[in-house]
């Protein structure tokens with residue numbers, strides 16, 4: 266029987282005390298999930314054939330295990346952009362890109378987005394189960410306990426120029442934060458892990474709000490422990506010393522939903538970065554700080570900012586949706602329809618569906634008519650009728666509508682990737698922990714096929730052309 270190691274299923278006692286602390290979910294541990302093994306895979310190279318084990322996940326996904334391929338055959342596989350390569354077995358999030366399915370620990374995103382809270386969803390992702398009321402209260406209290414930044418961290422902010430991108434500040438400050446808790450840099454103790462996770466999840470709000478206040482030359486607002494996670498963030502962003510900000514309840518629930526929708530998405534670029542860095546046994550702060558840098562890219566979490574920039578430039582130019590789509594289809598333009606397309610979804614991103622509905626509700630509630638929303642809908646309608654997009658299975662992704670809602674809330678555009686990072690923090694923490702708890706932790710180190718110059722001898726400078 267070919268086992269596929271999956272955390273969170275009752276099973277074997279772990280062989281060794283892994284880092285990241287013992288798994289606290291009752292009855293969960295790494296296990297051998299005995300499954301019916303379909304036929305082995307046979308690979309033939311030249312006149313030799315090699316049998317490779319096949320693993321099947323709990324949702325029926327099939328993977329050919331090539332862990333031993335190089336030892337057997339001397340050959341490796343090549344997969345540009347890892348589009349066909351699984352880096353691990355994971356028990357955290359399931360995506361079916363063809364059906365447009367997204368589930369966190371088995372729970373459909375459509376249910377969590379409406380019925381859960383961001384703190385509860387974070388607990389679910391990190392520890393594997395929905396918290397009991399006691400666990401929820403304890404976790405929420407831990408987040409409140411850790412919402413302040415060390416006063417000395419103010420000085421770090423003074424070193425940034427006012428127009429510093431908030432993602433640069435966020436990544437730097439997460440690593441700086443770790444310096445104040447040296448014991449948590451090696452969270453082998455379960456309490457240390459939970460403490461570090463809570464500190465990072467809680468303080469990223471304070472860092473984000475502080476970077477915004479610095480950019481507009483306003484004083485920091487201290488967190489208010491009586492406020493819940495999202496209202497507290499909005500308070501730190503928009504209150505002034507002489508004028509408290511009371512957030513509209515619909516804005517709070519819309520932002521809570523946005524954070525839930527962004528909380529995890531299996532092996533995306535930034536999460537794979539966190540897993541890669543964590544696989545070297547780098548601490549949690551360093552690993553999520555690296556995740557922030559990967560997320561910043563406009564092809565990834567920076568796309569929400571790129572979408573708004575794209576929509577505003579189309580509006581400024583007076584171009585029609587059809588004219589812009591025609592430019593996108595012309596490869597020489599090198600223009601992409603930002604917020605469209607996805608490596609995994611070959612159908613509508615379920616998060617985009619939820620966000621599109623939320624756009625209408627939130628803007629109506631705030632009494633805002635945003636021409637960007639009208640334009641976004643026209644672009645979607647035009648694209649989804651067009652053979653170029655249909656043939657390539659390009660649909661709106663999570664970034665296409667999220668920025669329009671955040672803009673309506675008054676969140677500045679450069680902060681959009683930061684909002685994505687705040688949402689993704691529990692997912693990164695959960696994946697770092699899954700790597701740390703792996704019964705056979707191995708550093709991530711892909712191979713390559715070398716295509717550079719073959720062996721040649723050194724030529725002294727005086728024998729080279731001037």
Ligand code: SDX
Pocket residue numbers: 346529530532533534563564565566568593600601602603604605606607608609657659662663664
């Ligand atoms: C996120 O991985 C995740 O899960 C990410 C994420 C998460 O939650 O972590 O879901 C969040 O990052 C969402 C994606 C945000 N990025 C964007 O919106 C940027 C615009 N989209 C793309 O650049 C692109 O679609 C990617 C990066 C998202 C996916 O790229 P792939 O899978 O490498 O696809 P590709 O670039 O090879 O494109 C395949 C074809 C190409 O055309 P041909 O060469 O076949 O002629 O589709 C075309 C591309 O030119 N194409 C697009 C397009 N996206 C793909 N053409 C126009 N506009 C686009 N947006």
